[in-house]
Amino acid sequence: MNFFTLLNREIRAYFLSPVAWVVLFFFLLLTGFNFYAGVAALNRGPSEVTVVEAFFNTVFFWFGFVLIFPLITMRLFSEEYKMGTIEPLMTAPVRDSQVVLAKYGGALFFYIVLWLPSLLYFVVFTRVTRLEAAGAAGPFLGAYFMLLLIGMFYLAVGCLASALTRNQIVAAIMSFTVITLFFFTGLLNFFLLNVTPALRELTAYFSALEHMSEASRGFFDSRPVVFYLSLTVFVLFLTFHVFQSRRWRN
Amino acid sequence: MIKVEGLTKKYAGITAVKDLNFTVEKGEIVGFLGPNGAGKSTTMRILSCYLSATSGTARVAGFDVASQSREVRSRVGYMPENVALYPEMRVQEYLEYRAALKGVRGRRNRQRVNAVKELCNLREVDQKLIGALSKGYRQRVGLADALLHDPDLLILDEPTIGLDPNQIRQVRQLIKDLGKRHTILLSTHILSEVEMTCSRVLIIDRGRIAASDTPEALAGRVRTAGGIRAEIRAGAGDLEKALAELPGVRKAEVEEMPDGWQGCVLRTDAEHDPREAVARLAAARGWALRELGREQVNLERVFAEITQSEELR
Numbered sequence: 001m002n003f004f005t006l007l008n009r010e011i012r013a014y015f016l017s018p019v020a021w022v023v024l025f026f027f028l029l030l031t032g033f034n035f036y037a038g039v040a041a042l043n044r045g046p047s048e049v050t051v052v053e054a055f056f057n058t059v060f061f062w063f064g065f066v067l068i069f070p071l072i073t074m075r076l077f078s079e080e081y082k083m084g085t086i087e088p089l090m091t092a093p094v095r096d097s098q099v100v101l102a103k104y105g106g107a108l109f110f111y112i113v114l115w116l117p118s119l120l121y122f123v124v125f126t127r128v129t130r131l132e133a134a135g136a137a138g139p140f141l142g143a144y145f146m147l148l149l150i151g152m153f154y155l156a157v158g159c160l161a162s163a164l165t166r167n168q169i170v171a172a173i174m175s176f177t178v179i180t181l182f183f184f185t186g187l188l189n190f191f192l193l194n195v196t197p198a199l200r201e202l203t204a205y206f207s208a209l210e211h212m213s214e215a216s217r218g219f220f221d222s223r224p225v226v227f228y229l230s231l232t233v234f235v236l237f238l239t240f241h242v243f244q245s246r247r248w249r250n
Numbered sequence: 251m252i253k254v255e256g257l258t259k260k261y262a263g264i265t266a267v268k269d270l271n272f273t274v275e276k277g278e279i280v281g282f283l284g285p286n287g288a289g290k291s292t293t294m295r296i297l298s299c300y301l302s303a304t305s306g307t308a309r310v311a312g313f314d315v316a317s318q319s320r321e322v323r324s325r326v327g328y329m330p331e332n333v334a335l336y337p338e339m340r341v342q343e344y345l346e347y348r349a350a351l352k353g354v355r356g357r358r359n360r361q362r363v364n365a366v367k368e369l370c371n372l373r374e375v376d377q378k379l380i381g382a383l384s385k386g387y388r389q390r391v392g393l394a395d396a397l398l399h400d401p402d403l404l405i406l407d408e409p410t411i412g413l414d415p416n417q418i419r420q421v422r423q424l425i426k427d428l429g430k431r432h433t434i435l436l437s438t439h440i441l442s443e444v445e446m447t448c449s450r451v452l453i454i455d456r457g458r459i460a461a462s463d464t465p466e467a468l469a470g471r472v473r474t475a476g477g478i479r480a481e482i483r484a485g486a487g488d489l490e491k492a493l494a495e496l497p498g499v500r501k502a503e504v505e506e507m508p509d510g511w512q513g514c515v516l517r518t519d520a521e522h523d524p525r526e527a528v529a530r531l532a533a534a535r536g537w538a539l540r541e542l543g544r545e546q547v548n549l550e551r552v553f554a555e556i557t558q559s560e561e562l563r
Binding site: 001005008012013083084085086087089090 | 295298299300301302320321323324326328330332334335336338339347348350351352353355392395
């Protein structure tokens, strides 16, 4: 029961703060522009990619994507530490795990809300052009499923960073760095001189770019699913322990 | 209700609380006094399960604060020193949320929220955003929060800090009324607050209990510690010696004042009041006397005297 009370407050906290609306507004602006750019590129001539594939594999998407996680998660714990509201919160009969999961759940909810409007783009595209946006249901579902999976892991990283510090900026920088490293691992191949097939294989396994590009073409691979789910659980477990340790650290 | 044994808390090299032992019985209103940094807040935070002790045990209503923390928390209403609230929530909304967190749900939620709003005079601001409230109202929201689940034990860390005199009077009266049904542990700097509300006083100094007494006994010590102050013009003479020889005076200090008068401070035994003797002495020797009274004492000094001077214990 307490979990839902906490989750409810977390979700409300997002929509009662101006930051959430600003993030939502600019994220929509960016994805809108990204969508326009994708369609414009496809208009130049015949292409092998679909609109969905174009949408999820551009620089605009990448940068917008890695930036939103620190913005969504930086306040989760840091703000409560800084304002001191952690004290009334943790002197109420709630479990530490409930608090961690509620905060994570709130962030995940906001993340999903953030992506909902983008579904409209493809609906509008199909209506206007009478063309399939994705070619088939697979790439469409695949892309959004991968978006959710990657998002779950990065949000967990953001939670951990926020649980570590009372300073929101510090939390944002930490999570941004870790997320960027994970997200762009695949680009390593372009910078290293001697890329062996084994290394290429390895980076592909970690590379979110690769995962996204595969999924938006309709390939389903169970490896990234295991990869992201297990990392999410692991990082949330770390977050729980970091959060618990505050009783001794203070 | 509270049983603390050998409680020690160390922060990065500093010992905030050292081998603390005390008990509070059900129904008592206990005032927790001590200078800043004495360990009051730390002790209260351990009792309310916000911090873990380094060693020692504390039990609240028979439950251990470390291993049965949720049982303790559901029986304790805690009001922190700095009442921190979510500024974006409305008072009503916040209280409903807090009550639900403490397991007060459904119909009882509404009843309890209404009851504490009534008790803490929050009815007229219940639709206001907490961020827009004055310090006094926020303080009262914090107190209302502590009362929501009708706890057995109330732990209030400086509940009247930052309030105006009217509000202080109201809150003191409220605490007194609450004391009829709850056990209360409250910390404060203000001596008169203790005299008015508490049935017992614990004085803590540098992490240890320095004294445990009734407010009356404490007030007696304070008067002793304060002493008598007089301004006399004796010219050249044996003023200091003459004052020191008066009955009940332990020590006399005389200081030359810029305008030629002499300022005197007399330390006395608790049962003696040498003011009359001072007046007679001045009259007998033909000295001029322009001021004679009890010295105003501030609490910090009283703590110092009580905790440093062996004779006063």
